[in-house]
Structures are given as structure tokens and as C-alpha cells.
Amino acid sequence: MGKRNAHPTLSDVARIAKVGVGTASRVINGGVNVSPMTMQRVESAIRKLGYLPNHAARVLKGGRTKTVGLLVPSIADSFFASCAEAAGKVARCHDSLLIVAVTNNQSDAEMGNLDVLMRHRPDGLLIVPSDSENEALATFVRKSAIPVVIFDRPLFGSDCANVVTDNFEAARNATRHLIKHGYKRILCFGGEPELYSISERLRGYRRAMKEAGLAPLVDSSRCDVAHLAARALAVHLKHARPPDAIFTLKNSSTIITFQALQQLKVPVPARVALLGFDDFELAATLRPSISVIQQPIEEVGRRAAELLFEQIQDLDGTKRYRRVNREPVVLPSRFVARRSCGCKGVAAGRKDKLVRAKQ
């Protein structure tokens, strides 16, 4: 029974095949300069033993670890999950695996987990910074011996590649869209403004309002909890001059707002229009369907990973890693007009493209 034995080593293989370890090594590495017959013997020994190269030993020899660290706020969040999947695909193409750590958007957890991650000597790092101004993280990244790509948010003071979406422009356009519909009192709601992406969206909103000569109306009160959000909205709605449209700054805000509106029995878009940043699976199925800004989620993950592997491969050529102080890659979002903003929405019967394929 070769069952549950400790892992066989290359010298086990060599012994069984009656060759030297060097030869055995050559075989697992493509078998150059090995006679066909020897090759056969070694290969059968490998099969017989169920030999698998010990990754750690290879790493120790100074090679690539064929792992990439992924440090994101959460892996259960659909946005980051999709990014992770896309990045994982790219990694697999480079024969690499993802090592995942989560931050929950907390800077202390972030640094701690980064530390743990680094012990595994990943060939590169894919990071969504919990805080774009995290000085410690920026310093770490600057000193890092391995390539790093920051995505979804920037990291100020770091000099590495960065992939984000056009939060500002997209929000500005979306707000303009609402303005074109004739709405005057557009409430900008939800989202934590300390996150860079949110603040950019907020800035886009403000800009568009200003350009149109309208007074901005912002409520950044935490709306993580549905009933709190409902209460906050109720207050706005009872105002002497209530908002005639709401622009929500993130996925969950949009959903919570919609739920609150539904609960308050406020007709959408008749009395209040709704437009959200970030698409979600059922946005087209809700009644009314929700107009949104759709970020190229998977592309964010993919591009970030591609950029990372480009740099990793650069390292193979030159001895020392030369940092390319790239301009941030800004991926365009796309406005999806559905009904909640007052548009007629997509033609009936034409199915709307979902954000991501369910399997």
C-alpha cells in the first residue's frame, strides 16, 4: 500500500529508477539531455511513487514561487470575487496560483495579512488598498522587492502600476444624464467617502451639478443598515422641497435605497428617479429596472493581473527589477439606461446583459 506515505522525494525516484538525482531532475524539467530509455525508467518511477515536485525546495533554490498574493477587502463581495476569478485565470495561464488574504478594509489587518502573505514569497502582489492614504502600505510597496499592482483604488505615494475605473467621469456623466431628464434636486446618497473610489464618484456628481448650476445635495450617512437608510430617506422625502432623483454611490446603497423607496411606497421614477453606481445581477429584473453605471469588473482583475505578470516576466530578463512608473490604467465604465431614471429602458423582450455569468 503506497497509501498515505510521506511525500516521495526526487532521490526516491532516482533510487527506484536507478539513476542519479541529477538525471531524475532533468526528466521532470523537460527531459533535455536524457536518453529515451532512461526517461522511461524515471517516468515510470515517478508514476509508481506518485511523485510531485516539492515546491518549497524549488523556491528555496531561488526560483519563482509561482504564486501571486491577492489582498482584497473581501472575497465574498461580488466585485472582488469576480476580480479574483479573472486574475486567477490569468495566473493560471502563467502556471501560477493565487494566495488570498482579506483586509475587511481595515488597515491594521491589512498590514498583518500582508506580512503573512510575504512569507510565502509570492512572485507579485495584487492589492486593493483598504485606505488610499495608508502611508505604511505605500512605503512597503515602494520598498517591495517584487512587483505590485494596485487596483480598484489608488495608493498614494506608491509608484507602482494601478488599475482603476473612471469613477469621476462615469459619475459626472450619470449625473448629467439625470439632469438632462430635467431633475433639479438630485440627492447623492450612500457610500463611505473615505474610500477613494466613492469620493471620486462624489466629486463627479458635484462637478456635474455645479456645471448645471444646481445645488448639490449630499447625504453620506452610513446606509449599511436598511432601516437606517430608510429613515434617512424618509427625512429627505418629507422635506419641503424633496429630491426628485437619487444617485447612489455604490451597489449596496442602490439596493438599500430601492428597498426603502419600495417600502415607503414612493413611485420610481414618477416621484423620485433612481440611478446607481455599479450594476448588479437583478438590476434589470426589479420593477422598475434600475439604471446603473456598469464597471468592467472582470477587466479590472484581468488587466491588473496581466500588468503584474508583465513585470514579473521583465524580472527574468534583467537582474534587477526596474519599476515602470506607469500612468494609472483607467478603464471606462458604461452607462446602462434602464427605467428607474425615467428612460424607457431596453426594448422589452431583449434580455439585458448580466454583470457576470452565473454557473
Add this chain to the structure above:
Amino acid sequence: MGKRNAHPTLSDVARIAKVGVGTASRVINGGVNVSPMTMQRVESAIRKLGYLPNHAARVLKGGRTKTVGLLVPSIADSFFASCAEAAGKVARCHDSLLIVAVTNNQSDAEMGNLDVLMRHRPDGLLIVPSDSENEALATFVRKSAIPVVIFDRPLFGSDCANVVTDNFEAARNATRHLIKHGYKRILCFGGEPELYSISERLRGYRRAMKEAGLAPLVDSSRCDVAHLAARALAVHLKHARPPDAIFTLKNSSTIITFQALQQLKVPVPARVALLGFDDFELAATLRPSISVIQQPIEEVGRRAAELLFEQIQDLDGTKRYRRVNREPVVLPSRFVARRSCGCKGVAAGRKDKLVRAKQ
């Protein structure tokens, strides 16, 4: 500039601190038998160098790798993403990291990725088998030198721990619920019956129907594509005796069915009731709200990981790994009555618990 240098090693630290590597080693490992002064010197050297223990070297010495392999169909799927997050939390408590590989439910990719995973010598494996009857996988698992926990689905012919939900019972109960409502022609729709969990649900449905003396009505046609599903449903609805209720076997089927019904302008539940397996974020927000069976998703991931670490720790005690041929852990699902099945749903104003917290 200590910038972008290769990783400093323990002997670098020792040199700077003017001590032997042995002493330096003792310091990073808790510092027993080290004088406070030496300790200081070494610690400052560590900080100065930004030293991080090389994981690979430790592994090579024969210790734990502090990594757990996670092999799932997809990480973008909300079910597995939530499982992964929960498992990751448990792993972190054990000072371990998750190495992720995806299978896309394809057996060949599965074995290949498993191979890559194993090179990293994870301390244990968390697997969702792409196919419960995958003989190769079962054999691998049986021979595996490290603990394995299979979850979400069983793996026949493997003797390891298994965490699943009560697919059969939950489906049976749900079907009974529909029957209690008085529906006679209940269509069971969607889901690929080759997946064990789906087939169990189907079995539960059949059982309940049989017990009630009703004729089962099953349509397992692929409903991955919305318009195909719509067409299939349209056919059923045009039937001389159309179904008066639909029981969908998985998340995406439920959603697609709902969309199709909406498009066909079939009133729910008035003309056709709907009940789905698996909750989803907006199930309570759709009109009508969708009654579902809610699986304890995070608990699946958590329990699987806990079971795994139990076994990993067992290994520390005994030399050899003793396989505990555990009974499968069956986690109970919960029926959530909303309106689509004909129930009055949760009290208005009471917010429904979401499947998972958005952040």
C-alpha cells in the same frame, strides 16, 4: 537605499546583530533562552532589514506550510465565494492562508489544478468535487497524505470528511409546502441533474410528490440561457393543463424563471407559484418576493475548514495520519416563506435577512 533588494535572510540578520544564526533563529521563534540584550539587538536588526522568515525554507525543514488548498468550481459564484470567505477566516485563525484553484466543474481541469495545488504541499485540502463520481479524484483523496474535507457535494469512494446541506429533505419539505398550498401540477425546473446536490433536490421533490399521490413533472432542460428557459417555460404554460407552481432547483434557475414569468406577464403566484432552492440577495425585494430554501452557506465553509484543521492538528500528535471515516455532516437548510409561493410573506416593514452582508 535598502530598497528593492532581494529578501534578507536570517544570516543577514545575524551578521548585523553580531550573533550566530542559531541565536537569531531563536529570537524569531519566540526568543526562549536568549538574553534580553541580544534579543534587542536581533530585533532591531530584523526591523532595519525588514526581514521576513522565508516560508519555503521552513517548509523544507518539514514543518507545516500553513496553507490550505481550496478547490472549487468557481470563486465568482456567490455560494463558493461565501464559503471561501468563511473558510479563509477559519484558516487565518490557524495562522494559515488559502491557496485557491478553480475547476469550472470540469474533471480534467480539476485533476490538473489539484496537481499544481499539491506541489505547494498544503497542510490540507478543501474540495468541492466537480463530479461526485470522479474515480480519479476519489483515488487521489484516498491516497492523500494530507487531510481532505469534501464539501457541498459528496465524493463517492473517498473516505474523508464531508460537509453538505440537507438537499433532499429541504427539497421535500419545500415541495410539501407547495402541495399544502393546494398546487397539484408542480413543475420542477432547471439545474443539471448530474450534480449530486441537484439530483438530491430532485429526489426530494419526487418523493414529496409521490407521497402526495401527485404526478411529478420535471424539466431539466438547460436553462443557463434566459431566452431558452423562457421558451421552455412558455411551452409548459401553453400546455392544456399548465403547471400551477414551479419549484426551481438552483439559484440561477429561480432567477431566470422569474424573469421569464415576468416577461410572459404571468402573474405570480396567482397563476403560477414559484419557489426556489437557494436564497439570493434580492429575493425579498423582487415583486412578488421569492420564497426560497436558504442554505447555511457560510456555515458550510466554516465547518468544512474547522473539520480540516481538526484533522491537521491531530497529525501533530500522532506520527501518522489516522483517517476518521466520519459520517457526512449534514447542515440544515431553512425555508423562508415569502410571497411567490402564495404565502403572505414576512410582515411588511420587517426587513428580511440577507444571505450575506454586503460591505
Add this chain to the structure above:
DNA sequence: CTGTTAGCGCCTTCAT
């Protein structure tokens, strides 16, 4: 073509 050997970074005795 093939065998032998020197480390990679670390931890663990074993002396001191």
C-alpha cells in the same frame, strides 16, 4: 548523456 556535489534559508541538536 549521466553521476556528483554545492548550496538555497532555516531549524535543531550538540557543544561550549
Add this chain to the structure above:
DNA sequence: ATGAAGGCGCTAACAG
């Protein structure tokens, strides 16, 4: 309390 030395599994360099 500390330093020295062996070896974990592997690859690359060198000798045959």
C-alpha cells in the same frame, strides 16, 4: 545563553 554544523528537496554546475 550562544555558536557551529547537518540536512530538509531540489537545481545547476561541473566532471566523467
